[in-house]
Amino acid sequence: xxxxxxxxxxxxxxxxxxxxxxxxxxxxxxxxxxxxxxxxxxxxxxxxxxxxxxxxxxxxx
Numbered sequence: 001x002x003x004x005x006x007x008x009x010x011x012x013x014x015x016x017x018x019x020x021x022x023x024x025x026x027x028x029x030x031x032x033x034x035x036x037x038x039x040x041x042x043x044x045x046x047x048x049x050x051x052x053x054x055x056x057x058x059x060x061x
Contacts (some may be wrong), residue, residue, distance in 0.1 A: 003045040006057035013042035 005013070017039035024032010041047045050056065 001044070001046045003058045004050045004056040005041065005045045005047055006059055009057040010042045010045065013038040017042065 017035040017037070020035030020038070021032050022035075024030065024035065045058070
């Protein structure tokens with residue numbers, strides 16, 4: 001898997017993922033688990049949704 005997520009995109013995904021998880025915990029709603037998706041893609045630095053469109057926010061080769 002070639003990295004296709006840059007630093008800014010990664011930070012946004014981490015913040016968004018944590019916010020969704022926090023919302024789920026505060027509202028006692030299992031939908032907060034959706035926050036794991038942006039967290040996982042941030043830590044893997046790879047987003048499968050970017051592949052069909054050829055998008056890459058990663059500046060390194």
